[in-house]
Amino acid sequence: MTGSPYLRIRSIKKSYKGAVALHDIDLDVEQGAFVSLLGPSGCGKSTLLQILAGLLEADGGDVQLGGEDITNLPPWRRNIGLVFQNYALFPHLSIRQNVRFGLDMLGMDRTEAEKRVDESLAMVGLDPALSRKPGELSGGQQQRVAIARAIAIRPRLLLLDEPLSNLDAVLRHKVRLELRELHDRTGITTIMVTHDQAEALATSDRIAVMNGGRILQYEAPEALYRAPATAFIAGFVGSPPANLVPLSALDNNSWTLANGQVWKPIASLAPRAAGVRAGAACIMALRPEALAVGVSGEGGLPGRVVAIEFIGGDRLVHVETGGTQLTVRVSAEQAMAGPDILLFPPQETPLLFDANSGKRLKADF
């Protein structure tokens, strides 16, 4: 360990009326990083964010920011910017008054505060002359105001709670690029909570995938995609996410699929290669974009085309195989034979997980 990280979270615990929301969370964030907390609703990511903001009290553990222990600091002394999902703009104040609110609380001198408001509004691409009330703005503009308000106080940390989920699909795409740009320009250490893996992959330096109140994996986006630690992550990351095929080892060379059908793959995907003993129940993750479709060949997984979805440059082919439905992404130009086809997984090390624990099985060879 070289020095301590900028934000250091240790053994944060939280339960609500006996239901555990967070089990012993540890997380380190480097200064200037953009980190996402990614997970389905109820995974504890928002709870963690509220604890960082000081709006919720943790049952145990501690948080250090820039070397200072802020665990017991009230929210108004933390200097941490927070952007809410519904923006939480003060309806009785004008746009400028909203942005100036935090500066007034700091007791900043009037002219300096006005200058800072101009800067912050310009930073998010809003006209500083805006004199309207928040209710008269579109959702996208309201969100910009909320961000301007949070960064006006020059926070030590910027927290974004599902910042894109109230925007329509087109705007969402645009704003997520802008968020990253803003981060790069200001250099403010940022933590974003999201349930949308595409958002997290596109913006973040590192992603902490959460489920059931635990952090399952904390990695850079590419590492997360290439080497998911659990079946849950494999089935969550990617668009569309990986197909999870339940299977059990019949012998060293073949798998039994969910409906009892036997599949004898190429050697690198066989149970022996993964070090799985006969009878062990596993889950194999197959990425839709990595599956090749054919009609004959060695080691193919037999299936039957159920439906084809045209999505622009590509097609999503839904294939019923061995009792499971898989999605395959193929180029729109590729001719589809069928309905009976063979699927060919890539010849690399398979993404194989233990069916009970969900953990990745390391292929030791």
Add this chain to the structure above:
Amino acid sequence: MTSRFSKGLMLAGVIAILLFLLAPILVLIFSAFDGGNVFRFPPRSYSLRWFEEALTHTEYRSSLWVSTVLGIISTAIAVGLSSLAAFGLVRGKPSYRLGLEVLLLAPLTLPLVVWAIALLSIYAQLGINGTLPGLILAHVTITMPFAARIMIATFDEIDPRLEAAAKSLGASPWHVVRRITLPLAMPGLMSSTAIAFLVSFNDVVVTTLIAGAGWITFPVRTFSRLRTEGIDPTTIAIAAMIVAFTIVVIVLGQRLFQLSRRF
């Protein structure tokens, strides 16, 4: 054709019911302009003399004064206490919230006459019957449910994330209340103040039992006169002014802060 006919019939019926609701108040205001000593329809003459009489009549002026003072003090206490309680119930989310709401709203559903009889006997035992504090306590109690209902609805509508956002921007709890919560609760505070004052000012059921000879409010004086001497035109003039005032407050309240939505 039939549907249009039945729609017209419906509308006529609704207007008739609304007229029936308003008739007493309309007749009251109309009859205040009757110049005679006893109201008769159609009036023989119209005049403003009873209004002049009302404004100079010392006995009525003193009882109007009592009503006003009592109304202001009781309203201030009831709105203050119920605002604190409503904020506590909405933001503190205690497990006993429902039970407490029932307690605060109880005077709306339980018979006030019965309660006033009991309160009168207790006051007599304590020796505070006929005193202003005793009367104020009673009025705070009957106005509390009106104020509490409006304040609970008001705070329920204020997004707690606004307060959280203010905190994250460096506002201490005191600043959050002063800069965010209070301004946002202002329409509700105004509505509950108006309603509580009107309820206190116009109450006769409880006051006629609780008020002693020293603190006779206008409704109590009118009620006791009505039972002994019948209607006197000065009373009608004052009543008409009070009703007009009430209507103005409600219409203004409706315009400015959607009073009826909070009811």
Add this chain to the structure above:
Amino acid sequence: MNQTPDITPTTTTLLIAPAAVLMFGVFVLPFLFLVVLSFWSQVPGSLSLDTSLTLANYVRIFTDSYYLGGLWTTLWLSGFVTLICLLLALPLARWIVLHAGRAKGLLIGISILPLICGALLPTLGLVNLLSPLGFINGALKSMGVIQSSLPLLGNITGVTIGLVQAFLPLMVLPLINTIERIPRDYEKAAMSLGASPLVVWRRVLLPLMLPGIVAGSLLVFCAALTAFVTPQILGQGKVVTFASLAYQQAAMVLDWPFASALGIVMLLFLALAGLVGALISRRLARGS
């Protein structure tokens, strides 16, 4: 997440305590005292109380035909007033919800006006409306419809009109709340399935409105049962209701134990009405 309090339990308690203590002490406790008081008696010819327990007050109520008569009058009058309020409020509430549009707020304001004006002021207007020289008789006479005045004051007719007028809002408000929550599509769906307007009312709307009807009826019945200002003024002492008897005992005769017993009897009938309402609601909930 919404279950998390925003302030500490201690702060919560401190905020709620003053109002709760006041309401408990000044509103709830007197009712408990009332029960005890109703078993006491007044020392004849004095203001002091005899605290030995006795059933005398209750025996007096249920044996004296004067009080029994008052009780009977009050009960059927309250039931009748409730029924009329329901018949008037149903079309009014539905019309306000469906057709009033922007005037809705104002109309609700009008309907709560009698509530806020207290019992007295509208009653004053009613006297001038109903008296022998009043608005109705005067208008009918000048149109030549009648020769001599109709007796509208000092009898049950006047009291009924006054009570309906005073308590109609108590029926209208819960009905508006219930009707607002019924999606209009239900009606359209029923009609598309071949139901005539009458059938739609009977089979779809009324059952859905029933919670509001039960709540409103309870409120009106209870209010009418305990009203004494309107009956006293419009009945001119000739219509004896139970609450006015209690009022007389408490304010004029100063026999508080007896007034308390009268109050307790009223509460018992209110509880009975509440029980009936609860039973209807529960049957309804089971039926659907």
